[in-house]
Amino acid sequence: MKEKFKEGFLSGSQLKLVALVAMTVDHIGYYLFPDADFLRIIGRLAFPIFAYMIAEGCRYTRNRKKYLLTIALLGLGCQLVTFVAARSLFQCILITFSLSIGLTFLFDNAKSRKTISSFLWLGVGIGTVLFLTDIAPRLLSETDYAVDYGFCGVFLPVAIFVAGRKRDKLIFMTAVLCLIALDYGNPQWFSLGAVPFLAFYNGKRGNAVPKNLFYVYYPLHIGAIILIDVLMKAV
Numbered sequence: 001m002k003e004k005f006k007e008g009f010l011s012g013s014q015l016k017l018v019a020l021v022a023m024t025v026d027h028i029g030y031y032l033f034p035d036a037d038f039l040r041i042i043g044r045l046a047f048p049i050f051a052y053m054i055a056e057g058c059r060y061t062r063n064r065k066k067y068l069l070t071i072a073l074l075g076l077g078c079q080l081v082t083f084v085a086a087r088s089l090f091q092c093i094l095i096t097f098s099l100s101i102g103l104t105f106l107f108d109n110a111k112s113r114k115t116i117s118s119f120l121w122l123g124v125g126i127g128t129v130l131f132l133t134d135i136a137p138r139l140l141s142e143t144d145y146a147v148d149y150g151f152c153g154v155f156l157p158v159a160i161f162v163a164g165r166k167r168d169k170l171i172f173m174t175a176v177l178c179l180i181a182l183d184y185g186n187p188q189w190f191s192l193g194a195v196p197f198l199a200f201y202n203g204k205r206g207n208a209v210p211k212n213l214f215y216v217y218y219p220l221h222i223g224a225i226i227l228i229d230v231l232m233k234a235v
Contacts, residue, residue: 015197027225
């Protein structure tokens with residue numbers, strides 16, 4: 001039985017637009033104006049909203065394999081761009097969400113099938129995420145390798161997916177965001193500002209923006225900002 005969102009007035013598309021704007025502001029601050037803290041503060045709104053929408057995508061997608069591959073391939077494309085441009089091994093948020101989607105599907109499969117093999121695969125998935133987010137950064141400590149938002153960041157969409165009612169989703173989200181803030185420091189506390197936006201989510205996809213925009217915008221805007229950064233440094 002689907003949950004009703006009578007009190008909400010923001011569609012999924014509208015929330016994604018809010019997140020896109022916040023993300024763009026954040027990346028402009030990160031690459032071009034690293035001393036402009038207010039840009040990074042605005043950017044803290046993006047991750048929680050996208051995490052919530054990723055969980056919704058996992059719940060309602062008609063083709064799980066295509067959904068996972070789309071996000072993963074875009075993430076790998078972004079990694080290639082950042083490595084070529086900056087020799088960076090830092091894993092972008094699309095890699096984080098790819099791991100989230102895979103772990104969510106493994107959890108849902110184990111929950112529905114309740115077989116030994118399904119639980120084993122879930123264990124492999126959790127172990128892989130722990131390795132990539134916790135062990136690998138230590139092994140590659142001489143580089144900037146890290147998975148954006150770490151294990152808690154990967155786990156957030158999974159927690160939202162597992163929760164039933166919207167109230168529970170927001171409670172889970174707040175708890176995980178607090179853990180991330182405790183780990184990463186002061187600016188991350190501003191990510192809690194996304195919770196009121198999500199409280200007004202009406203559960204509808206919305207059709208104001210083409211779906212493909214959300215898939216292509218991330219790599220395009222990252223590439224554009226990096227290019228601007230390179231040109232500014234060359235002047």
